[in-house]
Amino acid sequence: MWLVASIGATIDDQAKNMSIALSCNVGFLGGSGVAHALIGGLLSRGFAPEQIKVADTDQHVHELLQEKHILVSTDYIDALQDVDIIVIALDFDLLSQVVPSLLPYLKDKLILSLQRCVNVNTLAHLLATDRIVRVVSNLPALIQTGAHGMYAEPSVTEADRTLAAQVISSTGLTVWVTQEADLDTVSAVSGSGSAYFFYMMExxxxxxxxxxxxxxAATALTLQTALGAAQMAISSGLSPTxxxxxxxxxxxxxxAALEVFDRLSVSQSIQIALAAAQKSSQMQLQELSDRTKSSN
Known part of the structure; x- marks a missing residue:
């Protein structure tokens, strides 16, 4: 079930059709966290293990991926050879250190960036390509129920957008935003959103x-209520209101309970909290952009 998007965003229905992506090979720079979930999602959607290559220096990541029969290496170049799509899940500082040797292998590849608070312009300058899709994910992606905000510059083709959405949708819902700044709002709403619900559950x-x-008993009732409420909101056709x-x-x-929430201005507090999260995302992105410019 696909939700209605907000903030001028659009749900990409092509993401539900994996036919194009299944013909591609995917290389991962970094294989933990959301990247690891994405690998599992691709396998569950029909990708063969030999279509996926991963480079990571963590031995535990190697062990987990080898159990899935994925080709994994400590050499980043190994993950970039003979692939069509590159997923970047490395820390930006580490990527900056290793990228000079990788540039020849990035040419003509579609880049999907899972990096937090790194804008497209910064990546385009570093990677010498503008064929980039930036993705803001969230924690439930680890169990294939994530919510992903996606952005690409207008120069990125519709075919590349469709391909990116098909890959990312293997771990959940995909939403395109029309302005990169809207990804800061995505970060505030869904990127950090799981923590808000955990807080409410607590x-x-x-x-x-x-x-x-x-x-x-309190835990079981609360968790089942949260699950049921979310499923009802998705499937009923009615708004949460x-x-x-x-x-x-x-x-x-x-x-009686909701009247207390209103007296305590709970809704207003949520608005203020998400605005604070959005501002934090904006500041982190700007700080990295400024630091990158000053080092050039």
């Missing part, structure tokens, strides 16, 4: 315990 579990439930109003009209205890 609070509900604590309240359940304080009101008499044991830890196990409509679903909330339906509960308020049917249950006095729900109304």
């Amino acid at each position: 609070s509900m579990i604590r309240a359940g315990r304080n009101l008499g439930l044991d830890e196990k 409509d679903l909330r109003k339906n509960l308020i009209s049917a249950q006095d205890e729900t109304r």
Whole structure:
């Protein structure tokens, strides 16, 4: 089920069709975290292990990928030979150190960047290519239920956009934004969003315990309620506002709780919190951009 996008973004329906991507070979610079999840997602969507190459210096990453029969090396060049798409999941400082030897292998390749707070212009200057798609992911990508914001400059072709969306969609929903600055909002809403829901779950579990439930019961009820609410919001065709109003009209205890939220300005606090997250993303991106310019 594909959600309606906001902030001027569009859901790429082509992401659901893997036919184009399945003909490609993919190289990964870095194989942990979201990159590791992406590898698992590609395998589950029909990629053969021999279509994927990974370079990483972490021995534990090697062991995990070798269990999947993935070709993995400590030499970054090995992951770039005979591939069509390159996924960059390295720390920016490390990438900056190793990129001079990699430049000949980046030519004519589609670059998917999973790096946090590194804008397209900075990457284009470093990698000597503008065939770049920047991706902002979130933690649930690790279990193939992620939400990914994606951006590419207008010069990136529609074919490359479709290919990028097909690859990234193997770990969840993909949303294109029309301005790169909107990725700071994506970072605030979905990139950090899992932590907000975990915070709410923590609070509900604590309240359940304080009101008499044991830890196990409070946790199980809270987690199942969160899962059910999300699934209902996705599948019902109703907005979260409509679903909330339906509960308020049917249950006095729900109304009593939400009236407390309103008195405590919980909604306003959420607006302020996400704005703070957006600003933090903007500042980190600007700091890296300034540092990169000063070093040139």
